[in-house]
Amino acid sequence: MSPSTATGRAAGAPAAAPAPRPARPARPGRRRASLAGLWFVLPFAALFAVFLVWPMLAGLWTSFTDRSLASPGADFVGLANWREMLGDSAVWQSLWTTLVFTAISTPPLVAIALAMALLTNRAAAGLGWFLRLSYFAPFLLPVAVVALIWEWMYQPGFGMVNGLLTAAGLAEVAWLTDQNTVLAAIAITTVWWTVGFNFLLYLAALQGIPSYVYEAAALDGAGPWQRFTRITLPLLRRTTGLIVLLQIVASLKLFDQAYIMTNGSGGPGYAARPAIGYIFEAGFTGLRVGYASAISYLLFAVIVAVSLVQFRLFSRKGETA
Amino acid sequence: MSAATRTPRPPRTAPTGPPPAAARPRRLPRPTPGGVLAAVLGVFLAVVWLMPLVWAVLTSLKPEAETTAVPLRWLPLEPTFAAYQAVIERGDLQRWLLNSVVVSVLVTALTLVVCVLAAYAFSKTEFPGRAWLFALFVAGILVPPQALIVPLFDQMSVLGMVDTYWGVALPQVVAPVMVFILKRFFDAIPRDYEEAARLDGAGHLRVLWSVVVPMSGPVLAAVGIFTFVQAWNNFLWPFVATADPALMTVPVGLGTVQGSYGIQYAQEMAAAVLGALPLVAVFLLFQRHVVRGVTDAGLK
Known part of the structure; x- marks a missing residue:
């Protein structure tokens, strides 16, 4: 589950990291095959089967039926749901909303995280804990708390954001009630909330760069900017790739903050209703489980496709690490 | 990356493996202009990031009437725990x-x-x-x-x-x-x-x-x-x-x-x-x- 996701929350997903390298166990000597291991796997396998495999298969079957939460049973309707989905403009609007959100939130989530990590790594040691705390603390807040705080800050008139805008002589913005700004407002909130996670990943990577690399470069007369572009950035390439992919997958699962900050309405003109938001509505408001399952599979396919790219990156890293 | 945290603790008697690749943050002996600039920018970003939290805490300490006052004030005029009391009740x-x-x-x-x-x-x-x-x-x-x-x-x-x-x-x-x-x-x-x-x-x-x-x-x-x-x-x-x-x-x-x-x-x-x-x-x-x-x- 997305830690979020940050559901936007970027975690829980597999990603790359150097494999532990210590005393490599001698693999060759085969162990005696026995059934003991099977018993150990059983509890996890049972949960896996009941709560992951079953809903997946059942969902696929349901997508070919007219199953409804309003009545028991279901009739097979062939491809009707799938055909309806392809012609349903709300499906495409929600997918588009999700993609736009991903496109506007990912660059700041990566760039600001990198800036924070560089500053923390560079600042005096005594300051480190304060910066880490400030940047990372929002990540620990439950989404509802984040949403409450930001809804309050986005209030027209007496909200803090508009208060600062007016103090600076700028015009107020109707953040959550204007269909042109609502998604951006949610993206800003998401950046504030989840950037701390990416920051930690970058910081760990930066601290893994041995200082002698920089010392050698300095001896060769490389200036700070050159050291940054020629050493730091290239050495962070893998981390950056990892963060970008984690972030994209997390953003595709956007729901929580968009739902709460629009009070479940999807925002003006549904401008803030992401794909999962529409699945949720079709299933739990419209009660059409069959139809919602079909849309689920469309989103599912998109996410798995993106994850596979990530997975490839991961396995390649496993080989070289 | 903190490789050390991922590897099992070496047995006490066995010789320790290769030292973890210099995973120590670089230490600057005395403040350089770059270090000072980094500190200033870092603290600035930290303040921006903490501001919503501070704002939320300060709001929670205001009497309801004060929360919607325009122009907005940061500090409560008459700080009170009334809101907390109401929530807890x-x-x-x-x-x-x-x-x-x-x-x-x-x-x-x-x-x-x-x-x-x-x-x-x-x-x-x-x-x-x-x-x-x-x-x-x-x-x-x-x-x-x-x-x-x-x-x-x-x-x-x-x-x-x-x-x-x-x-x-x-x-x-x-x-x-x-x-x-x-x-x-x-x-x-x-x-x-x-x-x-x-x-x-x-x-x-x-x-x-x-x-x-x-x-x-x-x-x-x-x-x-x-x-x-x-x-x-x-x-x-x-x-x-x-x-x-x-x-x-x-x-x-x-x-x-x-x-x-x-x-x-x-x-x-x-x-x-x-x-x-x-x-x-x-x-x-x-x-x-x-x-x-x-x-x-x-x-x-």
């Missing part, structure tokens, strides 16, 4: 906090037990179907549970688990990525240890409990902390799985029952502050462990 929040504790502890404990058992089996034992079962679990990492929310709910209602603690907790226990992380860690524990124990007649459970688990402190902490934070903050599934306000967790209660606060911003912020407190307190107490747990488990 209503009682919902305590109930939700209790539910969150129950669900998060349940999820964390079950995840640790179930995933450690499975990871041990994959790492240290041989049984028919081991390879393909592991491949199946690894493939499960790719499945986004959020996209399956409707079929999952449909199934839970068939099982009669809607509006129960188990219904909220159990689906969150299926975290194949944790099996994967743990297995990788167990793989790095030299076979000699378990074999010595096996020669002494210890069964697998015994080996797991007295040999493998004691050597896996860091990874268990990482998996545990990460799972707990995720379970504590999870919104979508607990939201779908509970209709009864008495069973809601903090994110669900605060996210959906906010109507009951009307437009009383001081109370909303007081509830937000109280709802955020537990994890922030945990973080302040165990900052190092939390940072490490999130980096280690999140990274894989």
